[in-house]
Amino acid sequence: MDWLRGEIDRLFEDFGRPASSIFSFGNRSPTAPVPAVEMVDDGKAYRLTVELPGLSEEDIAVNITEGVLDISGEKKEETERKDEGYLYSERRYGSFHRQISLPSDVDQNEITAGFKDGVLTVTLAKDENVPARSRKIEIGKD
Secondary structure, eight states, X not given: OHHHHHHHHHHHHXXXXXXXXXXXXXXXXXXXXXXXXXXXXXXXXXXXXXXXXXXXXXXXXXXXXXXXXXXXXXXXXXXXXXXXXXXXXXXXXXXEEXXXXXXXXXXEEEEEEEEETTEEXXXXXXXXXXXXXXXOOOOOOO
C-alpha cells in the first residue's frame, strides 16, 4: 500500500513534466489521446482500469514483456451522409500506447483482462511466494 501511495504522490509531483513512476507512459504530444488509468490494491491482487470509450475489445491489445504491461489500441471511424445535395463526410483515426511497469509481486502467469462498457479491467494477481518488499534495517553502533 505504501508503494501505491508513493506512486500517486510522485504522479502529482511530476504533473506537467516527464514522470518517473508507474504512471509514466513515455513521451506524448499534447494532442495525443491519453486514456485515464486507475490502479487499486485489494490485498490479493491489483486491479487496473483503463477508460476507453468508443472502442471495442477488437480495437485493444494487452501484452506483457519483462514486467511491463503494454496496452494499445486504435480506432478508425468513417461516416458519410448525403442529404438534399449536401455531402457530409467525417473520418476519425486515433491510436494510443501505454506502458506500465508492474509491481514486483505480480504473478505474471495470473493476469486476466475484461472489457465492458468502454472500461478495460486488468486483474494482476499477487504472487504470495514473493518476500515482503520492505523491511526495517536496524542501525548498529560502530
